[in-house]
Amino acid sequence: MQPKPLVELQDVSVRYANGVLALDRITLDVNQKDLLALLGPNGAGKSTLLKVILGLVKPTSGIIKLFGSTDLAKNLKSVGYVPQSAQARDTNLPFSVFETVLLGRTRHAGLLHRMGTHDRKKVEEVLKMFGLYELKDRKIGQLSGGQTQRVFLAKAMVSEPKLLLLDEPTSGVDPASKHDFYGILERLNKESDIAVILSSHDISAITKLATRVLCINRSQFFCGLNEDFSATAELPKVYDHPVEVLEHDHP
Amino acid sequence: MITLESIWTLLQAGFIQRAFIISIIIAILCSVLSIFIVLKRVSLIGDGLAHTAFGGLALGYFIQGIFVAFFSQYVPWLIAGVIVVLGSIGITKAMRSTKISGDAAVAVFLQLGLAIGITLLSLTRVGIRIESLLFGSILLVSFEQILVALVIAVITISIILLFFKELVYVTFDETQARASGIRTWFYDYLISVLAGIVVIVSIPIVGVLLISALLVLPALTSIQFTKSFRQTVILSPIVGLATVVLGVLFSVVFDVAPGGMIVLTGLAIFAVVLLAKRIQESAKK
Ligand SMILES: Nc1ncnc2c1ncn2[C@@H]1O[C@H](COP(=O)(O)OP(=O)(O)OP(=O)(O)O)[C@@H](O)[C@H]1O
Numbered sequence: 001m002q003p004k005p006l007v008e009l010q011d012v013s014v015r016y017a018n019g020v021l022a023l024d025r026i027t028l029d030v031n032q033k034d035l036l037a038l039l040g041p042n043g044a045g046k047s048t049l050l051k052v053i054l055g056l057v058k059p060t061s062g063i064i065k066l067f068g069s070t071d072l073a074k075n076l077k078s079v080g081y082v083p084q085s086a087q088a089r090d091t092n093l094p095f096s097v098f099e100t101v102l103l104g105r106t107r108h109a110g111l112l113h114r115m116g117t118h119d120r121k122k123v124e125e126v127l128k129m130f131g132l133y134e135l136k137d138r139k140i141g142q143l144s145g146g147q148t149q150r151v152f153l154a155k156a157m158v159s160e161p162k163l164l165l166l167d168e169p170t171s172g173v174d175p176a177s178k179h180d181f182y183g184i185l186e187r188l189n190k191e192s193d194i195a196v197i198l199s200s201h202d203i204s205a206i207t208k209l210a211t212r213v214l215c216i217n218r219s220q221f222f223c224g225l226n227e228d229f230s231a232t233a234e235l236p237k238v239y240d241h242p243v244e245v246l247e248h249d250h251p
Numbered sequence: 252m253i254t255l256e257s258i259w260t261l262l263q264a265g266f267i268q269r270a271f272i273i274s275i276i277i278a279i280l281c282s283v284l285s286i287f288i289v290l291k292r293v294s295l296i297g298d299g300l301a302h303t304a305f306g307g308l309a310l311g312y313f314i315q316g317i318f319v320a321f322f323s324q325y326v327p328w329l330i331a332g333v334i335v336v337l338g339s340i341g342i343t344k345a346m347r348s349t350k351i352s353g354d355a356a357v358a359v360f361l362q363l364g365l366a367i368g369i370t371l372l373s374l375t376r377v378g379i380r381i382e383s384l385l386f387g388s389i390l391l392v393s394f395e396q397i398l399v400a401l402v403i404a405v406i407t408i409s410i411i412l413l414f415f416k417e418l419v420y421v422t423f424d425e426t427q428a429r430a431s432g433i434r435t436w437f438y439d440y441l442i443s444v445l446a447g448i449v450v451i452v453s454i455p456i457v458g459v460l461l462i463s464a465l466l467v468l469p470a471l472t473s474i475q476f477t478k479s480f481r482q483t484v485i486l487s488p489i490v491g492l493a494t495v496v497l498g499v500l501f502s503v504v505f506d507v508a509p510g511g512m513i514v515l516t517g518l519a520i521f522a523v524v525l526l527a528k529r530i531q532e533s534a535k536k
């Protein structure tokens with residue numbers, strides 16, 4: 001039996017209250033082991049697409065299923081999300097790095113239950129994996145941009161997700177950390193079987209990593225296997241501008 | 252100037268002791284709520300609710316004035332309680348709507364409550380001292396009031412503990428909490444309704460004008476120093492307690508209105524903390 005897709009979108013359109021049509025009839029399946037690169041220029045609707053999967057934005061039309069169910073909230077427990085430019089609302093927000101990551105366990109403890117040692121152990125594990133253990137008592141608002149992004153990725157990971165939604169996770173991250181980050185992501189995807197949807201402008205790097213590619217600019221321009229995707233052929237259409245994809249190997 | 256000895260005698264008086272006990276209960280209650288209120292950036296909600304409560308109380312007294320014979324003295328407070336809970340739901344609904352900004356929503360409820368309150372009180376036949384509603388009368392607190400405050404405090408804090416981790420998540424970031432499947436609207440209403448209930452219990456003690464300070468200052472002062480939520484949860488009630496105990500003490504010593512003195516003490520602690528932080532920061536450089 002073919003396993004159910006983790007995410008199914010059928011003809012999903014989103015029109016915001018101000019009349020902007022952000023998504024126009026997007027159809028998409030994301031399966032286990034997929035690492036989907038979500039490409040498109042600024043304002044193309046990438047963030048909106050991720051939000052609509054999370055139920056943060058209601059579709060104007062179309063059907064969205066998460067783990068086979070249209071009741072999105074029910075299954076969000078198994079989805080890790082890192083919003084675009086994730087950061088503390090306020091540099092004074094009194095949350096330590098440890099506490100921020102622990103928030104990712106909230107849904108696992110169950111309503112009316114407190115978080116226990118198991119949850120704390122899990123947080124320590126993930127902090128170590130992301131090289132954040134030394135920072136665990138620091139205040140979240142007082143980290144650098146790159147460190148903050150790692151904390152939010154750790155927070156998403158600590159919920160032991162089956163699906164990760166990452167909205168431009170490498171913007172503002174230095175090249176070495178970017179490389180580390182893609183390494184972690186590849187491991188998570190290959191070894192831990194976590195499906196990933198990743199929006200990014202970092203085209204050359206993520207098309208090396210991705211198994212599948214979705215190009216959108218409100219409507220869908222390309223959706224298919226990475227092998228069939230030719231950046232030089234597809235991207236100029238989406239970006240409405242010649243796109244040069246630099247070929248360079250990571251060290 | 253009063254002598255030390257006379258202060259000591261005063262402190263042993265039953266009414267002063269009752270004043271201390273009720274202020275301690277209210278301080279702990281307000282301090283815990285203040286963490287969520289301040290961090291969720293709805294600091295003005297206490298003001299909005301307090302004035303809504305004022306309107307509710309005026310309505311209560313107005314109705315009591317018409318049917319004096321049937322009503323006990325508690326009925327106006329029950330009516331006000333219902334109005335405040337409705338008001339807190341209304342304020343939250345308005346704040347959550349994207350069409351009006353949060354501060355404007357609070358301002359509208361505040362003005363509505365105050366306007367209705369003043370109008371109805373001017374029509375009411377029961378004699379009410381407006382000042383005691385506005386500024387509280389902590390020195391007239393009865394044993395029953397202490398009991399009611401205690402019960403409300405226990406219930407409120409238990410509810411907060413029950414939903415603690417969800418409340419913490421919603422306080423950290425509403426969107427991310429929602430993205431993890433938490434029904435954030437429920438927690439928005441919960442905080443607001445609990446604040447409404449705390450307001451109505453606190454008004455007889457600190458008054459309409461001062462309650463909102465107690466719902467803001469303890470957390471605001473604490474987060475100047477705390478590095479984690481855990482520290483904030485511990486420090487905020489300590490700041491709240493220090494505020495009311497010193498406030499009541501100063502009011503006895505200087506023979507001034509306790510409500511005002513409590514808030515002045517809270518503000519003074521906040522100022523000292525800000526100053527200390529400034530000094531600490533410049534020392535680091
Ligand atoms: N809350 C909103 N209300 C109204 N319009 C919105 C809202 N959010 C996004 N939009 C509009 O919808 C369109 C798509 O926005 P979206 O944020 O999804 O783009 P994006 O592909 O993520 O862009 P970027 O690369 O800049 O992050 C844009 O035109 C934007 O102006």
Ligand SMILES: [Mg+2]
Binds near residue numbers: 046047048084167
């Ligand atoms: Mg975006």
